[in-house]
Amino acid sequence: MKSSVLRSGFLVALVLTFSTWLCAGADTPPLLPGAEDNSATAGATPGSEGEPALFSVFNRPIILLRAELFGADxxxxxxxxxxxxxxILSRDIFGPIETVATADGIKILVGGELVLTVAPGDADALIGKTYEQTADEAARSLGQALQQAQRQRDGGLLMRAILRAAVATVILxxxxxxxxxxxxxxxxxxxILERRLTEKLKERGLQIMSYAVKALRWVLRLAFWLLVAGAVFEWLAYCLSCFPYTHPWGEGLQLNLWKLILRIGASCVQAIPNLLVITLILLITRGVIGLVRAFFRSVGTGHIKIPGMELEAARATQRIIVVVVWLFAVVMIYPYIPGSGSAAFKGMSVFIGLLVSLGSSSVIGQFTSGLVLMYSRALKPGEYIRIGEHEGTVETLGFLSTKIRSGKNEELHVPNTVILGTTVKNFSRFSTDGGVLVHTSVTIGYDTPWRQVHEMLIESATRTAGLNRETKPFVMQTALSDFYVEYEVNARLLDPRQRGMVRAELHSHIQDVFNERGVQIMSPHYVDDKAQSKGGA
Structure with missing residues (x-):
């Protein structure tokens, strides 16, 4: 309850501010188009020399003077x-009001005394109004202002106005x-409706909330604020109309509000054809995208074959075509968006374009790298690769980054630009041709026969699970150093994803075999000889 009252109070303040703008910034007063109020009892709104000036009486615009007369601007x-x-008002003269035509213009008299002369140049030529019509409107406005001034001096009338305003406040x-x-x-x-609907959806296996309930909640909130704003606005207009001095404000408030509502309504009606065109474009776009997805779905399942295009490339091509279709639809829709031709809308479009151009350079680079990886077939999901220090199975090849699962079940996201600029080892690409080679190196002293070392390394590989038994392991002497020989054992790996585990097992078997034969492994550093010979039996 307290929060609702606070929100209502905030809305009242907002409506009061908006109403002040309507009263003070209205471009059409109740009886004098183009005039504004800027006086307490009687006053003028002067401009610079030669510019129009407004004459007002008792807070009511009378006439907008435009011409010079008798040397006065x-x-x-x-x-x-x-x-x-x-x-005239100081002598309690409130009428009668007369207009007298002369050679210089039409004089407006109050109680036989001259107030002003309406010159031919005071007429607004843009709307085709004669100065006689201008003088008649000024006389009527002056009569209404004098009536309000006369009522203002009636103490009983003011008390009744205060009482009416108080009753209106209570009603508000x-x-x-x-x-x-x-x-x-x-x-x-x-x-309650939302809970019931959620339970029904759960029974059907759907863990979502109905969009209809969300829309209904939004409509209720909007209706609440509109009702409160309308009540406050009507209360303010009525209270201003109760008092003679603020009566023009009340009239202007209601008049300009209705003009604003009618202008918005007319804009909505005029926008209906454009909205229908936008809806038609969206429906056509959805249909085209549906056809594109169905086509590439068939490519993915193999029903339709495109030479040189694999599944990942087909998915990437589908996404690109969908984005292009939506961009084309946005370009087609733009001229039909209400307000798209306004300076504010154009300025916002330029601002958004500037933000996108400044902040999307790295994104575009990642996107381009992703396309290169997809269409060059450098990587595929399921392949076991090594990128720098990272090693694992490719899970997803995206436009911006590639997702890799390491042997420790860690998820790694590698930017596509990094992959494109780094040497990538693919252990799975040729694994079907007998298996990819797995290798490791040891250093053994010169006093151990190299044939014996070859035999022990091959035996170690034979004991290791996960290696291809059909292909015999082989050993290479990769270096003859000052104190030892470097040997490298190579064997075919069946499953590249088990590369880490197989290497670890191979290392353990190498240690076991060499210990069984009494041969000392001299890496990483050779320190000293054992009491017994380093050579095997």
């Missing part, structure tokens, strides 16, 4: 008219409390 004319009307509080209670009740009902 519009600002001076408005100031003189303000001084005359102040003098009651309405807001009722709306809050109704909103709380509806939210409770929606929560």
């Amino acid at each position: 519009p600002a001076e004319r408005a100031q003189r008219a303000t001084g005359r009307i102040d003098g 509080v009651v309405v807001i409390m009722a709306v809050v209670r109704i909103n709380r009740f509806m939210r409770h009902r929606v929560l």
Whole structure:
């Protein structure tokens, strides 16, 4: 309840601010198009020399003076008219109002005293209005302003206005409390509906919440705020209309609000054809994407064969075509988006484009590297590879990075640019041709016959599981150093993914065999001879 009241208070402040903008920034006053209020009792809104100036009385715009008359510019004319009307009101003269046509223009009189002269140049030629019509409208506005000024001096009228405003305030509080209670009740009902729907979905094996419930909750929240805002706005307009001095504000508030609503409604109606076109483009795009996915699904299952294209390349091609189709759809939709031709929309588009261009250079590099890896067939999911110090099985080959599972069951994400700029060892690519070679090196002294070392290394490989028994292991002497000979044993590995485990087992068997024969392994460093011979029996 407390949070709802706080939110309602914030909304009241927001509506008051918006209403002040409507009153002060309205471009069309109630009876004088193009005029604004800027006075307390009678006043003028002067501009620079030669610019139009507004003459207003008792907070009501009377006329926008545009022409010079008798050597006085519009600002001076408005100031003189303000001084005359102040003098007339100080003597409690409120009428009658007359208009008298002269050679210089049409004079507006109050109680037989001149207030101002409407010149032919004061008419707004852009809307085709004559200065006679301008003078008649000014006289009517002046009559309404004087009536409000006369009512302002009625103490009983002010007390009744205060009472009406107080009653309106009480009604506003009651309405807001009722709306809050109704909103709380509806939210409770929606929560019950959501629980029931969730239970039904769980029974069917679906662990999701209905989008309809989310949409209903959003609609209820929007309706609550619209009702509160509308009540506050109507209360404010009514209270301003109760008092003579603020009566023009109340009229302007309601008038400009309705104009704003009508303008928004007209824009929505005008946007309906464009929205229909956008919907049609989206439907066509969805259909084209469905055909593309069905085609490449058939390529993936083997029903349709494209020479030189494998499964991963087919998936990458599908994603690229889908992105291109959506980009083409966005380009087609853009001119039909409401407001796309406005300067604000264009500025936002330029800003977003600048952000994308500055922040996407590395992303584009990763994306391009991913395409090169896919179409060059350098890597495939399931292959056992080594990239720098990292070794493991390729899980996923993406556009931005490659996911690898190491022998310790760790997930590694390697950027595609790193893979493209690094030597990659692929242990699985030729594993079907008898198996990939697994090898390790030992260093043995010159006093041990090399044939005996060959025999022991081959025996060690024979004891090791995971090696191809059909292919005989072989030994190579890779270096003749100062104190020892470097031997390398090679054998065919059946499963490249077991490379680490097989090497570890091979190392253990090498140690066992050499210990059984009494041969000392001199790596990593040769320290001293044992009491017995290093040679085997």
